Amino acid sequence: MINIAILGAGRIAQKMAETVSRMESEPRYAGTVHLYAVATRNSLERARTFADEYGVEVAYGSYADMLDDADVDLVYIATSHVFHAQQAIACMDAGKHVLVEKPFAVNTADALRMIEKSRETGLVCAEAIWTRYEPSRSIIQDVLDEGVIGDIVSMSGNLSYPMTHKERLVNPALAGGALLDVGIYPLNFVSMFMPGEVERVVSSARLSGGETGDQTDELSQTTLWYSGGQMASVTSSYFEVGDRSGVIRGTKGYLWVDNVNNPLDIRVWNASHELVAQPSVPEQLTGFEYEVASAVAAINRGDVEPEQMPHAETLRMIQLMDEIRAQWGLVYPGELE
Numbered sequence: 001m002i003n004i005a006i007l008g009a010g011r012i013a014q015k016m017a018e019t020v021s022r023m024e025s026e027p028r029y030a031g032t033v034h035l036y037a038v039a040t041r042n043s044l045e046r047a048r049t050f051a052d053e054y055g056v057e058v059a060y061g062s063y064a065d066m067l068d069d070a071d072v073d074l075v076y077i078a079t080s081h082v083f084h085a086q087q088a089i090a091c092m093d094a095g096k097h098v099l100v101e102k103p104f105a106v107n108t109a110d111a112l113r114m115i116e117k118s119r120e121t122g123l124v125c126a127e128a129i130w131t132r133y134e135p136s137r138s139i140i141q142d143v144l145d146e147g148v149i150g151d152i153v154s155m156s157g158n159l160s161y162p163m164t165h166k167e168r169l170v171n172p173a174l175a176g177g178a179l180l181d182v183g184i185y186p187l188n189f190v191s192m193f194m195p196g197e198v199e200r201v202v203s204s205a206r207l208s209g210g211e212t213g214d215q216t217d218e219l220s221q222t223t224l225w226y227s228g229g230q231m232a233s234v235t236s237s238y239f240e241v242g243d244r245s246g247v248i249r250g251t252k253g254y255l256w257v258d259n260v261n262n263p264l265d266i267r268v269w270n271a272s273h274e275l276v277a278q279p280s281v282p283e284q285l286t287g288f289e290y291e292v293a294s295a296v297a298a299i300n301r302g303d304v305e306p307e308q309m310p311h312a313e314t315l316r317m318i319q320l321m322d323e324i325r326a327q328w329g330l331v332y333p334g335e336l337e
Helices: 011-025 044-054 063-067 081-093 108-121 135-145 178-193 289-300 311-328
Strands: 002-007 033-039 058-060 074-077 097-101 125-128 152-160 198-207 217-226 231-237 246-250 253-258 265-270 275-277
Touching (some): 011 044, 011 289, 033 044, 033 063, 074 081, 081 108, 097 289, 108 125, 125 289, 135 265, 152 178, 178 217, 178 231, 178 311
Parallel strands (some): 033 058, 097 125, 152 231
Antiparallel strands (some): 198 217, 217 231, 246 253, 253 265, 265 275
């Protein structure tokens, strides 16, 4: 039984609390996880309200108090991007495994510090990007492996939502912007299925007003060229309503995914544009249960990383986003210090 603590009490923390609570009563996961604690930065009242709503056993009004609890096994970090590295390292220093909400870190330097601490302590440090763990990933891969659409030639992915009302999304000090919050999903979608290595990146963005270190990316378009000659196109924005779709195009047909953020429907067409397959996507508790189960599995086998999202892949994605931001000239305030 792994006692899980949630660090933070915002919307994404609420979804994780619902997830673990439902896992406790789900036969597939019963006896493996327990929704043990929640901690806020400085409000015991808020932590207790959260605990009462989701049936959490213990509430803490500070992160330090939670880290002092020897009964906490795994901490889910549900705070803003810029705090992930510092908090993950603090958790590991306190002997806790960590599941870090995406993005794993703001940049490569922070990610390397986290991975180094994970290997130093022998503790799991996993990135919680749910599409890497969901069954839809293997369903899509099976279709590709069967050769139904032939050899992959190009891919595209879009994830855009109007989110200017969310303060953290438009706040440079919190590493706001579309890339780290939603753009990361189509980039991961492409990276999961495209064979070969990225050889060239061409990207442009519309940035919010302000000087260097005081901007966020509002809208961007990125083209990735691969070693086999394939191409991928990725779009993200926090202004527009995007179609959320992902498309994989091959020499014999194409595969379409509804919602690269959490695949809801998968359809496969042949060269005559005839629908030839529509594999079903399993019903989920919330979709987060798979990343939790993967982190628990890594703990149980004494590993420091999950099979579905190893450190090398997390690092590759962060390095790619660093390269994209470098082409835009986008630097977060903390990176200037």
